Amino acid sequence: MDAELLLTSMMTLASGIPLTLILTLASLVIGLVLSVPLAFLRTSGNKYFSLPVLAYTYVFRGTPLLVQLFIIYYGLGQIEFIRSSGLWYVLRDPFWCSLLAFSLNSAAYTTEVFRGGILAVPSGMIDAAQAIGMTPLQQKRKIILPIAFRGVLPSYVNEVIALLKASSLASTVTLLEITGLSRKLVSETFAPYEIFIAAGILYLGLTSIFTSGFRVLETRWLNAPPKQAAPDGIIAKQVVHGS
Amino acid sequence: MQFVEGLKTTVLLALVSGALGMIVGLLAAAAKLSRFAPLRVVVGAYTTIVRGVPELLIILLIYFGGTVAISSFVGRYVEINAFSAGVLALTIVFGAYTAEIFRGAVLSISRGQIEAARSLGLHPWQTWLLIILPLMMRIALPALGNQWFSLIKETSLISIVGLTDIMRVAAVGAGSxxxxxxxxLAASALYLFLTSLALVVFNLLERRFAVRGH
Structure with a gap:
């Protein structure tokens, strides 16, 4: 093991961090935006809404991300219709293909995570929201979603970390993020230990930044609503109504 | 069809590394719960590092690192066998994740059970084998099932270092x-079949070992 090589390769590989972060964060945001409505459809009583979403999450969670990425990057070009359309400009680019694959994959996992959270919202809360005359959309936005999201935050963090690690698959479609750069560097120098370990240290740093960032959020959201404050507020309101 | 061979390789890879990984996970969980601090620290470092690094990177490190190690040992260029590199990498990964699952499950066993075993005069390893292991397995089962699904999907990454599994067969076919x-699409159908099979098996296991009132 050559410590100097380890350090210099860490410097070189650090230039792959932005691409890793962009891929992770962008697919995280897209996945989040897609998964909220999908989770509500998935939990709706209507079979015509819930079954298609179930099929989507089942297929995307039941097959390897690598296959999904290859279907999008290599496979879609086989369809003449896509080749001749404007979509081809997007779908022949490895970056957009990776982003698409990661977003769809992340949306599938996040939908199931949120589904669990939505189902765990106490029915009394929803009854109360109905009783004070909230519309279904208001109930979802103001009551169900915040409670559900808070409840599933720990599992959501796991999904975020999984996505960060999954972004390394972008190296298989020629993108030069951390893993891609390290593979290129290894093929040039053939010093796999130092370079891959350097890459590992970078990922470990990123995952620990993500976990500690979310831990701050968790303590703020899970413990912050002080437990005495809520009953006080209700009592105060009751007094106002009563007088 | 070439896919049959690929399917066999994928299933074999998953089963071997899953079985070995569960053994590693059990040992690591026991080590994490031990009173001997250095052991806890070492195993804690193992699970933290492995779970914080992409699986692909671990596979690449073991494959290329192993090739370098063997080549320098033999004195000429020898490529490590992709299957054994895959088994080793997936065992390390699976062991780290299952260690956490098993550790959590052991902690949720009530102390009374273990104290009862002690007072009956069971040896510590008898306590582990006869009391802790069966009690903990049923608690760990749902999370363990999830980990097996991940393992089946992760086997596809070994195709990157040249193992002729489902994914590799698909890639070769796609090219030629x-x-x-x-x-x-054929490859994804096969993977979906395997994960569905694992789902059914774990549902049966969970029903078989269900604890009343849990």
């Missing part, structure tokens, strides 16, 4: 027949 969509 110029029909990537067909081949990769």
């Amino acid at each position: 027949m110029r029909a990537p969509l067909t081949f990769y």
Whole structure:
């Protein structure tokens, strides 16, 4: 093991961090935006809404991300219709293909995570929201979603970390993020230990930044609503109504 | 069809590394719960590092690192066998994740059970084998099932270092027949079949070992 090589390769590989972060964060945001409505459809009583979403999450969670990425990057070009359309400009680019694959994959996992959270919202809360005359959309936005999201935050963090690690698959479609750069560097120098370990240290740093960032959020959201404050507020309101 | 061979390789890879990984996970969980601090620290470092690094990177490190190690040992260029590199990498990964699952499950066993075993005069390893292991397995089962699904999907990464599993067969076919969509869709159908099979097996296991009132 050559410590100097380890350090210099860490410097070189650090230039792959932005691409890793962009891929992770962008697919995280897209996945989040897609998964909220999908989770509500998935939990709706209507079979015509819930079954298609179930099929989507089942297929995307039941097959390897690598296959999904290859279907999008290599496979879609086989369809003449896509080749001749404007979509081809997007779908022949490895970056957009990776982003698409990661977003769809992340949306599938996040939908199931949120589904669990939505189902765990106490029915009394929803009854109360109905009783004070909230519309279904208001109930979802103001009551169900915040409670559900808070409840599933720990599992959501796991999904975020999984996505960060999954972004390394972008190296298989020629993108030069951390893993891609390290593979290129290894093929040039053939010093796999130092370079891959350097890459590992970078990922470990990123995952620990993500976990500690979310831990701050968790303590703020899970413990912050002080437990005495809520009953006080209700009592105060009751007094106002009563007088 | 070439896919049959690929399917066999994938299933074999998953089963071997899953079985070995569960053994590693059990040992690591026991080590994490031990009173001997240095052991806890070492095993804690193992699970933290492995779970914080992409699986692909671990596979690449073991494959290329192993090739360098063996080549320098033998004195000429020898490529490590992709299957054994895959088993080793997936065992390390699976062991780290299952260690956490098993550790959590052991902690949720009530102390009374273990104290009862002690007072009956069971040896510590008898306590582990006869009391802790069966009690903990049923608690760990749902999370363990999830980990097996991940393992089946992770086997596809070994194709990157040249193992002829489902994924590799699909890639070769896609290249030679110029029909990537067909081949990769076929591969995803096979993976979906395997994960569905694992789902059914774990549902049966969970029903079989269900604890009343849990």
